[in-house]
Amino acid sequence: MYIIQQIxxxxxxxxxxxxxxxxxxxxxxxxxxxNFAHGDLFMVGAxxxxxxxxxxxxxxxxxxxxxxxxxxxxxVTIERLAYKPxxxxxxxxxxxxxxxxxIFLENFVxxxxxxxxxxxILLPKIIWNTGGVTISFLQVLIIGLSLLLxxxxxxIVRRTMVGMAMRAISWNKIVVPLMGxxxxxxxxxxxxLGTGLGAVAGVMYSQAFPVIDPYLGILIGWQxxxxxxxxxxxxxxxxxxxxxxxxxxxxxxxSFLPSTYRDFIAxxxxxxxxxxxxxxxxxKPETEKV
Amino acid sequence: xxMKKKVFILLVVVLTIMSVALVGCKGGGALTIPVGVNAxxxxxxxxxxxxxxxxxxxxxxxxxxxxxxxxxxxxxxxKLFIEDNGGKADQAAAVTQKLxxxxxxxxxxxxxxxxxxxxxxxxxxxxxxLMISPWSxxxxxxxxxxxxQPAKYVFRACFTDSxxxxxxxxxxxxxxxxxxxxxxxxxxxxxxxxxxxxxxNTFEKLGGQVxxxxxxxxxxxxxxAQLTKIKQANPDxxxxxxxxxxxxLQIQQxxxxxxxxxxxxxxxxxxxxxxxxxGKDVEGYFFSTHYARDIPAPATQKFISAYTAAYGSVPDDxxxxxxxxxxxxxxxxxxxxxxxxxxxxDALATLSRYEGVTGTLQFKEGSGDPIKSAVILQIKDGxxxxxxxANP
Numbered sequence: 119m120y121i122i123q124q125i126x127x128x129x130x131x132x133x134x135x136x137x138x139x140x141x142x143x144x145x146x147x148x149x150x151x152x153n154f155a156h157g158d159l160f161m162v163g164a165x166x167x168x169x170x171x172x173x174x175x176x177x178x179x180x181x182x183x184x185x186x187x188x189x190x191x192x193x194v195t196i197e198r199l200a201y202k203p204x205x206x207x208x209x210x211x212x213x214x215x216x217x218x219x220x221i222f223l224e225n226f227v228x229x230x231x232x233x234x235x236x237x238x239i240l241l242p243k244i245i246w247n248t249g250g251v252t253i254s255f256l257q258v259l260i261i262g263l264s265l266l267l268x269x270x271x272x273x274i275v276r277r278t279m280v281g282m283a284m285r286a287i288s289w290n291k292i293v294v295p296l297m298g299x300x301x302x303x304x305x306x307x308x309x310x311l312g313t314g315l316g317a318v319a320g321v322m323y324s325q326a327f328p329v330i331d332p333y334l335g336i337l338i339g340w341q342x343x344x345x346x347x348x349x350x351x352x353x354x355x356x357x358x359x360x361x362x363x364x365x366x367x368x369x370x371x372x373s374f375l376p377s378t379y380r381d382f383i384a385x386x387x388x389x390x391x392x393x394x395x396x397x398x399x400x401x402k403p404e405t406e407k408v
Numbered sequence: 409x410x411m412k413k414k415v416f417i418l419l420v421v422v423l424t425i426m427s428v429a430l431v432g433c434k435g436g437g438a439l440t441i442p443v444g445v446n447a448x449x450x451x452x453x454x455x456x457x458x459x460x461x462x463x464x465x466x467x468x469x470x471x472x473x474x475x476x477x478x479x480x481x482x483x484x485x486x487k488l489f490i491e492d493n494g495g496k497a498d499q500a501a502a503v504t505q506k507l508x509x510x511x512x513x514x515x516x517x518x519x520x521x522x523x524x525x526x527x528x529x530x531x532x533x534x535x536x537x538l539m540i541s542p543w544s545x546x547x548x549x550x551x552x553x554x555x556x557q558p559a560k561y562v563f564r565a566c567f568t569d570s571x572x573x574x575x576x577x578x579x580x581x582x583x584x585x586x587x588x589x590x591x592x593x594x595x596x597x598x599x600x601x602x603x604x605x606x607x608x609n610t611f612e613k614l615g616g617q618v619x620x621x622x623x624x625x626x627x628x629x630x631x632x633a634q635l636t637k638i639k640q641a642n643p644d645x646x647x648x649x650x651x652x653x654x655x656x657l658q659i660q661q662x663x664x665x666x667x668x669x670x671x672x673x674x675x676x677x678x679x680x681x682x683x684x685x686x687g688k689d690v691e692g693y694f695f696s697t698h699y700a701r702d703i704p705a706p707a708t709q710k711f712i713s714a715y716t717a718a719y720g721s722v723p724d725d726x727x728x729x730x731x732x733x734x735x736x737x738x739x740x741x742x743x744x745x746x747x748x749x750x751x752x753x754d755a756l757a758t759l760s761r762y763e764g765v766t767g768t769l770q771f772k773e774g775s776g777d778p779i780k781s782a783v784i785l786q787i788k789d790g791x792x793x794x795x796x797x798a799n800p
Contacts, residue, residue: 123636127630233681234681245666247666327629327661328656328685337627369633376621376622377595377622377633381625
């Protein structure tokens, strides 16, 4: 029973990691650029949910949709204003800009909410207890919705024209636009999808852990980035798997060893894994084109 | 021109010194005892300094209105020197130095926050002048940094961080009838870790069993793995010596896992935000703290009504502890029966038992840390309510 309970914990935490990791991996896949502001966009998603639920008193589904739309628009705007002018600049400049955008978002939210805020719980508090294992409606929803969204995303990327365009741009940014693929629009769609998933993660997170603060995105953003790297950055299935792997390692360490060792052991294992597979589980070694 | 300017500056300096000397002379008629207050009146925690100042003025006014203290057959009034340390460590030390050498005080009350009290304590200790910090709970305060031994001249009116672990362990065992306890604490924070260790030791010494001793790191939000482990160990009580912004998450997640044990905490729970963030989930649980506004003790109620009448607000724990610091000092002055820094210090160190507004208090032998009772509060109908007084 104990083990089943811990597996549920892994699935819940891993789903949130995976949803955020997808944002990193999609942007990297298309632009070869790491959007370090993604963790903070996730935080904005949680705060939008908090604002909508507290002041407009809407229920869960409208809250989720509003948060997704707001954060997607924010993501697209950030890309247009901050990243697009740097598309031809050295990659380091873009990464530093992303860090700057992240710090801006943190401090912008801090301006309005300097203290931790309590998010109202929008979901029914249903808890099932079968033979010593408890599972809540919230956990079922987090796991189910995450898996569903990942499936839809996978279908979009693999089976639609937009997905094909994304994969094409990922392959070559100079030739593909010449074939009539609208580069800017595809990049915007990529950002909208990635940050939208981050917003879903933010809303779920704010329901699972209803005390939020403006620095919430930093640690979890880094952890999700690590998930993306472990899975093979740029690869969508890799990001999902990476999320569950990190959650599993963290929770298994805590369940069998003193919890103090959690991050130490988790990240040591990940480092060792990266020594043997530096491009991640599903990643492919990249050859520098001259 | 250049000479003229020099003469002018000299003149200003001379006049300033003379005026200071004159002001000093004015109070010379009556018999007074100079007492210093080193408070955080400006800087990052001005509300702490304001409470300290208010309580100091109230304590001194009460004594002076009653005709002063009777020492060696003569009546002495208290003369207060209140100085601002600006919320800066270096200024806190400088203020204590100034009070000791310039104002010639018998004792210094304050600073309150540990980060200012510790540097000021080094000055008091080396000058061999009594210092009482009302509010500094860091164990390092009463340790002489040069020798590593307990400081001789530095005292505090509050309990130390780790002491709470002891009180809560005893409370859990005796009042809640707990046999098995679990602890979940932030391993990256000295405060949390210190209390957790002491709780474990005390609880086991009293014959209880600590069935789970789990940690996390500052900033963690997901405690499901640790709580699942705790649930399996099936404790009667779960001790969370963590800050008020994390405790609600921990209790909510525990409830979601179906944990029904009673939660207990330390004074870090004592912020109204705990209730705002935790809502119904934190209802009915207990934590230890310095003082409560609804302690039934008559001394406490008398202080609260006097303070409220004077300042129009209910005293917080800094005010209550400052008031007790003055009470201790007056008691030591009366016992010493002379105005001598060393004699007052010795009298305080050997004080048998002091009945203050924050509970009874006595200093440990050879230490400036008191053995004192803590207050256990319960969260009831969205309010902190006095539940019991816990003695160590």
